[in-house]
Structures are given as C-alpha cells and as structure tokens.
Amino acid sequence: MHLQDFWFILIAVLWIGYFFLEGFDFGVGILTRLLARNTAERRVLINTIGPVWDGNEVWLLTAGGATFAAFPDWYATLFSGFFVPLLIILVCLIVRGVSFEYRHQRDSERWQRNWELAIFWTSLLPAFLWGVAFGNIVRGVAIDQDKNYVGTFWDLLNPYALLGGLTTLALFTFHGAVFTALKTTGDIRHRARVQATVLGLVTAALAAAFLIWTQVHTGNGWSLAALIVAVLALVAALGANQVGREGWAFGFSGVTIAAAVGMLFLSLFPDVMPSTLNDAWSLTVSNSSSSPYTLKVMTIVAVVFTPLVLLYQGWTYWVFRRRIGVQHIPAAAHH
C-alpha cells in the first residue's frame, strides 16, 4: 500500500475518532435543552462529559494537523475555501470550551443561564456545520486549476449538504442521548432512553436519505458495504436501547457514526476534494500529498503515539466510569 493511501485512511480514522467522541459531547450539549428540566439536571449532563470533552476535541486538532502534514494542498484548499463555516465553527468551539469552565465560577443565576444557553447553541451549530462541510467535500465544489475554491459561501448551502448537516445533527444528538442513558442514573436515565428512541427514528430517516443519495451520486462497492453496516448498526442501537442494554446501544450508535463517516471517505477515495468544474482539477491523494520522506516520518510518529493516546484516553473513561445523578451534584458552586 502507498503511504499516501495509508494517510488517507489515518485521516479518516482521526475524523471518525473525532465524530465518535465529540459526537456525544455535542449531543449532550444539545440535550441540556431537550432533556434536562432544571439546573441540577443540566449539571448532571454537563458533568457526564466534564473530564473528557477537552481530550475529545483534540481529535479535531490532530485531524487538522495531520492533514497539514500529510496533504498540505487539501488543508489549504479546504480551510481557505470553507472560510466562513469554519469561522463559525471556531467561534462555537471557543465559546463552548469557555462555557464549560466558567459556568460554575459565579453563583449568579443569570450568569449560569447565559453560559448554559451558550453550551446549547455552540453544540448545535458545529454538529450541523460539520455535516454540511463533509457533504460539500463528498459532493465536490468549484475548484480551479490552482486548487483554489472559487465558489461563494452560499454555494455551500446546497440541498445535499444541508441534508448532510441535518443528518449529523440528528445522529450526534441520538448518540448523546444513548451516552446519557449509559452515564446517568435515576429519572434522567429513563427519560434519556425514551428520547433516544424518538431521536433514533428521526436519525434513521435522515441518515437513510443522505447515505442513499451519497451512494447513488458517488458510491462504489466498498461504500455500499459501509452503508449497510451503518444502517444495521443504527437498527441494532435502537433495539438495544429499547430493551435497556445501554452499553450495547452506545456501542452500536458509535459503529453507526464510524460506518457513516467511513462511507463518506470511501466514496471520496482516491479524491480528497473533487472539483465540479473539471475532473482534472480535483485534489487526489496523489496530487495533494507531502513527499514520501515526510509521510514516512509521520507514519512512525503516528504508529508509536496513536495506540498510546487510545490507551490513556481509554483509562480516563474507566476512571470516570460511574454513573452520576442529581444526588452527586454538589449543592452550591464551590467557593
């Protein structure tokens, strides 16, 4: 296998890791308005991801950095081309991180309510916009012969990409609901399960439409296999949730995300950003990658450190494995 293909897979894996982990972070953020009924319940939700959200977000930075190192042209075209949506996402991620850390620092009700509102919107918008961005990457955008995106911001809001955005929004919210059911105890856990069923059905409808559209438009044999896995996993997640097997439900919703994102990358390969203007101007794994030496260096680094990261991040989840409920939330904001 060429190192370029290996790095295409590795970047797909980093994005899958990001959407798997930050997917439920976004979902939990959105559920602070859909599911939680009062401040105590909102705090339960926020604290299910408290120790881990920061580490989860680093998957995005690593995906960005890895793209810069392995496919500089992809990095340059993508982020200069999608300037405005990326700016909105960055603003959301900034405000969101600060919200988690600062919400509890003052005892004022207004202060806390404002940060809680911020958590909801800054979780919802990126969950939607990432889907729009990937919809456009797969569909192809107006790239000229100098590898520059020459369309406008409004061109990115086409029906296919918007459907992609709604799909990721629903999928992440469902993933978050299943995660909440797994991590909480008491009343909130049961309501999370009920809500997961509704969200799962909405997700199933949207995901089916989006993935089948993708398959028809740009699919191949491999992407069809991934599509089938994604659909089956979603059905399995719904079933497991229905019978109260929360661990299995979470596992399957994770597989759904992995297979759906995997499918997008499989239908993309060997392109990394197709051009709608001229097939010859498309960015591919071979015309946008770094030199063999750089790829070799980065391969060694990735092979050594990725398993290590998985190991200690996994350990973190084990340390904080206990369910939490309203009774675990300390009464007042401390000091």
Place this chain on the structure above:
Amino acid sequence: MDLAVAHETISRWQFGITTVYHFLFVPLTISLASIVACLQTAWVRTGKEKYFHATKFWGKLFLINIAMGVVTGIVQEFQFGMNWSDYSRFVGDVFGAPLAMEALIAFFFESTFIGLWIFGWDKLPKKIHLACIWMVAIGTALSAYFILAANSWMQHPVGYRIDPVTGKAQLTDIVRVLTQNTTLVQVFHTLTAAFLTGAAFVVGIASYHLWRAKQGKETDRRKTAAMRTSLRFGLAIAVVAGLGTAISGDTLGKVMFEQQPMKMAAAEALWDTQAPAPFSVFAVGDVSKGHNSVALEIPGILSFLAHNDFSSEVPGINDIAAAEAAQHGGQPTDYIPNIFVTYWGFRLMIGFGMTSFVAALIGLWTTRRKFWLAPEHRTGEDEPPKLMLTRNREMNVFFTRWSWRIGILTMGFPLVANSFGWIFTEMGRQPWVVFGLMRTRDAVSPNVSVGTQVLGLATLTALYAILAVIEVKLLAKYAAAGPNTDEKPPAKDPTLRGPSDEDSDQPLAFAY
C-alpha cells in the same frame, strides 16, 4: 488601498492579534502547571495544610487561565489554512510535521490529564493524582517545544530542499528541524520567560494578601501561611528564571546576529555598518532618510552582544537592505522591517522582563528567613514577613509600603515583556514569512476576499475582547478571595478500584 496590500495587511493584523492574545495565556499555563505540581508534591510529601491550600488556590487560577489558552489555541491550528493558504501549500511538507506531532504528542497528553486532575481528587490515589498534574506540566512544555521548532524553521529554514518540479519546500531531515540551534535557544528562552511570568504572577498575588495581612485587613492565619510559602517560592523561581531568560536571550541574540542580521540591526536602529558598534540607549530615527536624528549610545557594547568582542564589525540596516535587494531584486527599502516597532519592542521586552527579575532579587533578600535575621525580627510561618535590609534593620514605613506595591505590580510586567518579545521576533523578520524563501505578501490566501477577511478579523477581535473582560474579572475575583481554607482534602485516600457502595450517593469532589 491596493487589493494585494489589503489582503496582506488584514491577514497580518488577524494573525498578530490572535497570536499575541493566545500568548498572554500560554506562558502562565506552562509555568503555573509546574508551580502547582511542585506545591502539590510538597503537600503529598509533608501533608502540611498550607501546601494543600496553596495547590488548590493556584490550581483554580491555573484552570481559569488554561481554559482561555486552550480555546484560543484552536484558532491557531486552522488559521494557516484559512488566511495563508499559499504559505501552507509552500511549507506544508516541512511545517506540518511539527504541528501534527504537537497535537499527537502534546495536546492529547495535556488535555486528557488535565481532565483527570480536575475531576480526580476523589477518584485517584494521591500519588497517581499528583502524577497527572506533572503529566500536564510535561505536556505544556512539549507543546511549546514543537511549535517553537515550527516557528524557528520559518526564522531559519534547515533540513529541506526546494523541489525542482513543484517549487515547494520539501523536508529532507526532520532531526535537523527539531534540533537546530535556533529551535533549542528559542525553546530555552521561551520556557525561562514563561517561568518568570508565572513566578511574577504568584509573587504579585501573594504580595497582595500579605500586604493586607500586614495592615490587619486579613486575619485568617492559614491563608497567610499559604501565601507566605507561595511568595518565597515565587521569588525563588523568578530569580532563577530571570537569570535564565537573560542568558538565553543573550545567546539568542548572537544566533540572530548570525542568521538574521537585519532583525538585530533594526533592534538597535543601527543604520550604518560600524566597528566597533555601539548599543543604543535612546534613539529617534528618520526612517525615510535612513539615519537617527537623536541617538544616545554606549560604544562597543553591541559588538560584544553580537560576537563576544568589543571591537568587531556589526552590519547596519542600509547595507544589509542593499545586499538583500541585490540578491532578491527590488528596492532596498522593501527589506527593512518596521524600525519603530522592532527598536522599541526590543527595549520594552528587556526593560519589563528585567524589572521583574530585579524586583524578585530584592524581594528574596528582604523577605529572607531566620539565618540572617536577628531573633526579634523573625516572624512565624503564618505571619507576613518583615522586610529586612540588614540583620537588625527593618525597612522604613514608606519603603515597606512601596515594596509591597511593587511586588503586586510586578505580576503584569513579564506579560508585557513576552508580548513585545514576540512582536519583535515576528515583525523583525518582515518582509519574510519564511526567511529568505517566501515573502509575507506571497503567503496569503488568494481566494479569500477582503470582505471575508475583514469578517474574520472583526469577529475574532470582538470575541477575544469580550472574553478578556470576563477572564480578567474572574481571575481578579478569585485572586482577591485568596485560598479557601475551609476546604479539606478527601478524608481517605481513594483507590483505583473505585468507591465502595456505602458512599455511592456522595456528591462529587468537583463538578462543573
């Protein structure tokens, strides 16, 4: 304004604002992580309450600070692609590697272990919990190393070749990129400056509390004990780090004289080549004519700073610019950075940095304990120290008051010094974005419209300004409140097996 000029100007302002803002938090994060780790180590080893309270107190301020450091760092990772896509295409093969290593090796490390440290007080055994904050401290330093390796490559490109087919930079030797002298000296200088910053921060806040205690406004003696320990610890670090900053700064200067003579000539407003070259104390220049109209100088010092010898020749701005124009084409004026900013940036960096070093040196002497004090001047560990000039002589009331005030003021000085140091480094190499290889004006994204760039600049500047107000208010609130002496460590040392059933409904030790 010419469109190409507007492109470059707006992108430069955006990168400058976001990076200077980011770097207000970074040095505090790097040093406070280690300072908190040391205090927690002292607590784990001795079990003394004052160390626990100090750990919690500085830990709290550390967390308020790191939150901003983390979120402003996210922008940095994507800005290269957004605003500087032609640069990204040109250097990605080389520049991307340290950036990706930083994320994979350092970012994961610090973000994961900071979560364990914040939430792990009642979940992890004491020593493992302590190891977590040390991991964070190592992660922050590693991250600084990788990003400075990337920056140093832009200052002095090594370990690459220009691909004859694509005309782009291509990595040929990663070890050279990671170990060249520019990188190593830059890392040493940045880390020592970071520790000076954190130490001055600790000294300033501790001084505030001790000065209040001295005036009788603060009566909680346990609080005073924690602050007194912090003060002494902060002073000691500031002295060592200040000395390290000066030494590394001198070394870095010599490296720069060799690699980027224009930057150093600009720092000294040295228009014409001279031997021996003087150190400029004060200058008012006439940039358009290429000379100083007012100049106050110390002869020979610049030659010494450049080459360790008082009479050697140091090239001047006009001659370097003419040589660069001959080599790369264009007018000599194209190769002269903003002299006003580099000249004064360099002076403000040294002035503010060294002021806090000297203040710490004096503080360390006047607050010394036991050994060189007459018995009647010794104070208890939970009382504010007397400021002693000699064995028997206490500072008078006027100087005592001002010493404590300077102690408080000094916490802001290194922050100013850091900013001007970076502004000097980055603006001193203009017009180059990659020294000698790529000009800044050729680096911008050609397809991002001026309107979109203005949107990016305005959005980020406004957001950062609002967050700065919130952050400063929060820091001030908690810094003024001082350590919460009612707080107790977990009653029993937690085990990794997890809690037993009997305390399954106990509230969490920490929750957002």
